[in-house]
Amino acid sequence: MIRSLFVALRLWLLLIAFVMAFVAAWALPVLLPLVQIALGVFLVLIGIDGWLLFRPTLGNRTAFFARRDVPDRLSNGDENPLTIYLENHYPFRTDVDVIDEIPFQFQRRDLLFRDRLNPNETKTIRYELRPTKRGEYSFGAVNVFVLTPLGLLKRRYQFETGKQVAVYPSFLQMRQYELLAATNRLTQVGIKRIRRVGHSMExxxxxxxxxxxxxxxxxxxxxxxxxxxxxxxxxxxxxQDERSQPVYCLIDKGRPMQSPFDGLTLLDYAINASLVLCNVALYKQDRAGIMTFSNQLGQVVPADRRAGQIGRILDALYRQKTRFQESDYELLYTSVRTHIRQRSLLLLFTNFDTVNGLRRQLPYLRRLAKDHLLLVIFFDNTALRALIDQPAQDTEQVYQKTIAEKFAFEKKQIVRELQQYGIQTILTAPQNLTANTINRYLDLKARGLI
Structure with a gap:
């Protein structure tokens, strides 16, 4: 009982007022009896306030109840809705302060909600959290501090003490694209209407x-x-479109994919886009699979379109982490030769910053493109792009802008180098990755290349 009792701000202010009143009574003794009477009334009100907060309730029902409604899985990089339900069983109006102990990964200490509930009233508090890392998140307790109309003391209630929640790749984004596809509204998220150049004879x-x-x-x-x-x-x-075509997302987990953008790493953007693309491929009756790699071969999910395939892909992508080492493209080539025997569409999510970096891996990419339809997807540096577009004000900014233009030119050279050998490419900003990847997949499918 004592551990759940707290002092409200109003009580501290009144105590300060009484101290000032006793100081004034020392200068004017005639005020002393009035101050003493007021102090006695004040102490009685504190007792009444404490009794109202801790008064016994009928049956097993607590005087106040709260519950946090959080899903078992959170979607990485998306705003996930959470709800706190409040029920007031006191016979009087209560003011409440609600503090939710969210996981430390969010680094937020401002999650305080204030509300007022009438007797036997129920209210709902809704808020959103945006995780930026996959893994296990631990929620603490929901702390509710209840005040009576007197507002002198607080009683703390604690509910939902501890809950583990897994943060998965962006399945909310996947569902959004699936819903828009079902209602023919994909153009709202940047998916173009692809004009079919050819068609099958079925x-x-x-x-x-x-x-x-x-x-x-x-x-x-x-x-x-x-x-x-x-x-x-x-x-x-x-x-009918050609169906049952194998589509593989090859995800690079090397050091370059650890670069951050808007709270997420490039690896997380690639994982989220791969999940959405695999779902679209399954929707198009193709077979979807994934392969991850760095200096070692990671997870391999063979291309399939059986029921539950998207769940297997989601579980595999959930565990992927950057290994902070250079990726072995020779290993990638031998792994593709071993695990992918049929000609397939290979979407390689990686990042090249220099032409020399590309040329070291180009022999293996050319071998992959010889046996499969290879689409290399890498990222534009939006920070450099903003620096290039900003007018230079002094010599230092001119120097920085020149360096930024050099790196931007290297990206364009990489695209030309890949296209020279017939390798499909996408150079995209991270925030546009999903839409651009789906557009290219639909384009390749409409042209009958897969």
Whole structure:
């Protein structure tokens, strides 16, 4: 009971006022009896306030109840909603201060909520947390400090003492893309409508003509049958995309992928994009798999489209960590030869900063591109881009801008070097990685390259 009792700010202010009143009574003795009476009333009010806070309740129900609603898994890099439910069983109005002990990884000490509840009222506090690292997160207690209308003392209640929550790759982003795809609203997140250059010969259905359709697919007989007076509606033959094509995300876990951007590392961006892409590939009836590597071979999930495949990919990506060493591309090549026997689309998430760094690995990339359709995805340095766009004010800034332009030119050279050998490339800012990767995958699929 004593450990849950705290003094409110109002009580400290009143104590200061009484000290000042006794000082004044020492100068004016006539005030002393009034101050003593007020002090006695004050002590009685403290006793009443304590009794109201700790008064026995009927049955086993506590006078106040709180519960934190947190999912078993949090999505890395996304705003995850959390909820605290409050129930006041006191017969009077209460003011509450709620402090939630969130995991130390968030480095936040300002999570304080204040509210007021009437008798037998229930309220909900909603807030969001954005984790930036995968792994186990430990929540502490929900501390609720209750005050009566007198506001002299506080009683602390503690609920939900300790809970372990796993932070997984961005499954919220994956669900968002899946929902938008189901409602044909992918353009809202930067996914372009891909005009199909060619098509397979497997007929699927008849559908109304849409702008951009190949006029050679118009079914004139079906159009003639649907002609009604003056209203003629063109009908086209729709063909199925090639299905069951293997799609592998190759994720580099070497030192360059540890570079941070907006709280996340490049490895986390690659993992989040790989999860979304694998889900899109499965939605397109392709087979999705992953392979991670650095100086050692990491996790390998063979391409498949059976039920539960996205769950297996999610569990595998959850455990990936940067090894802070140079990646072995020879190991990558031999691992692909061993584990991937059928021609596949390989999306290599990595980062090259210099042309010399690329040329050391180029022989292995060319061998991969010989047996598979290889798409190399690496990152533009947005900080350098902002420095280039900013006007220089002095000699030092001119020097810094020149160095930044040199590094930006190196990135463009890397793209040209890869394209020279027929290797597909994407140079993208981290925040645009997912949309750009999906756009290229849909483009390659529409062109019939996979």
């Amino acid at each position: 007929f699927e259905q008849l559908r109304p003509y849409a702008t951009g359709d190949d006029i050679r697919t118009i079914n004139w007989r079906a159009t003639a049958r649907r002609t009604d007076g003056q209203n003629a509606s063109l009908v086209v033959n729709a063909f």
